[in-house]
Amino acid sequence: MRRTHQKDGGGPRPPRLRPPENRVSPRAIAHWAIEYLLLWGLAFGLALGVAAWLGHAGWSGMPGWLSGRVGWLPYIVGTAGVLMVTAAPVWRYRVHRWEVSADVVYTRTGWFSREWLLVPVGRIQTVDTEQGWIERLLGLATIKVNTASHTGSSEVAGLPADVATRLAEQLAHRAHDLRDDAT
């Protein structure tokens, strides 16, 4: 299926969302890279172990087509891991953006699949900032905006810690002022 081209021209312009104003901190790339490295390193180690164990055991229940190729497993996992560690963080950094204007929190997250999220401040119930240990090393923080609905709750990772704290405070204050029932 081809991309459906707009039959525009004279008619009313179809509305499109512009990307949010602000990028996250470039150090977020390092954060994601370290996370992926740890995760895929672990997976690689497991794959090595499994391949060695299956190769030695000569387990008879294994179908023939698999037994000759079990040695490939670490290579497959390793390649995927290298791709993930090198490509995904940069890709994510290019996608991740956020903006707060006119009492609406507007974020864009994801990489392979992208999500645009609009949450009005008046419907916010709580605002949390969180720092994992990698984030603390890098001076980053994650801000979580929670509403009465999981679907309407957003999370922006990779903000500089001071920006995140300030933003969380502002949002919490503003939410308190605007808040009605928030459901």
Place this chain on the structure above:
Amino acid sequence: MSVRPEAGGPAAAGRPSDAAAVAAAPRRRRLHPLTFVVGAVRELAALLAAGATGLLVGGMSTAFYFTLAGLAFGLVFHVTGWVIFTYVLHGDRIELRRVLIGRSVKSIPRDRIRSVDVSASLPQRLLGLAVVHIDAGAEGGEGTLNAVSRQEADRLRRVLLARPTADRRPPRRLLARAAPRWYLYAPLSGAYLLTPFAVAGSVLGTLYNLGDDLGLITQRRVESVGHDVAGVAPAVAVALLVVVLLAMPVMSVIVFSLFNWDFTVHERDGSILVERGVLTRRAVSLERRRLRGVELSDNPLERRAGVVRLGALITGLGDAAHRGRLLPAAPRAAAGDLAARVLGPVPGPLIAHPRAARGRRVARAVAPVAGVAAIAVLAGQPWVAYVCAAVAVLAVPLGLDRYRQLGHASDGARLTVRSGSLRRRQVVVDHGAVIGWRIRRTLFQRRLGLATLFVATGAGDGGYSATDMSESDAVAFAAAITPDWLAPFIERPAPEPPAAKDAGPGA
């Protein structure tokens, strides 16, 4: 313990009194005294059975004394439980307290109470008791009064759900009542069709356990039964199968009627009162001001018969299908009528989603099975592969139907989205109940110019999706409903035509 006793416990608990009287003098009340009798008797029966077994097995052995001790302990436990538990109805809250050595006081603000659910099991009904379940959503918590007298339960429900402004009680108004012939729709829903098996299974299981406890089941007997079953003539087996097949719809109608007998929906005092059931008569009060939308669901069989189930989306109450049920299985017109009465007319007609979505629905229906088939081929399991291939072919019409069922619409006050085929759901949400928008575009969706729009709402599942809308429709739909939120982020007229589907430099 500083419990001020009331004049003649049971009588006081059972005496119907007014909301005003309660507000003026909050009194500490206890559960109905028969409650601990019910609890103790229930355990007594179990303990006596165990004691009898102990007698049979080892005479007046230690096991029997243990049983006696357990019995005494159970009685003391229930009596204590009854003594230490009190509840007080204040003007603004209800307090449930348990005071023995420690003290636990649960306070539920009355304005947070979302539903008050009164139910009674058969023994409780015989004794004129009822269990009151108070649900106050995430912020308020929940509480259970197990059990109070029937009148007290009704009074509590009235008082707890009455708003302070409502002094005199307006009469309740009938919104809908299920017609008896609707019970015949029961076999259309898969769940009730399986009830004969569930009933048979639980009966067999109980018999087996009972027999095992009494020492009637031995290895040899089990084997001989197995032999008898295996040795049954094929004709008998076929007959049995036919009987079961015939029993399925009949049983499903019976079970359905038991659960949904005289299903009525009333409106009173800004709450919607749903009552149903024979053995356990269930009454659920849903607060109208917490109603954010409704859900219409059906399956292909029900669709063909024009039958639909109606549920209410209540903030803080996730379970629209069960506790928020407004009609069990009803003709579409009746369900639409009730939806219009509680919320407003269902917007329509639905706008179909772009053709590009069709391929995606089919691909997503076929892909998992096809994947299993491919693995089976690799693994040298041709039969599995054949079966999977056949299922994959069957999945094509399913995918096509899923595409046909996609749709969205808005009428200026409510929006509606619909998806699914084997279980199709159409959700109607009030515009004011939208608390956020989420637009998701996977790599494949971006190539096809599609987007999935999620309506975030504090009721029901928390979010409902309009799958695979065209990208511009998704934004336009959201912008039409909440123009203020989207206006700052809508792209200004761009000099070049919007050819690049991936908005922005980040793409």
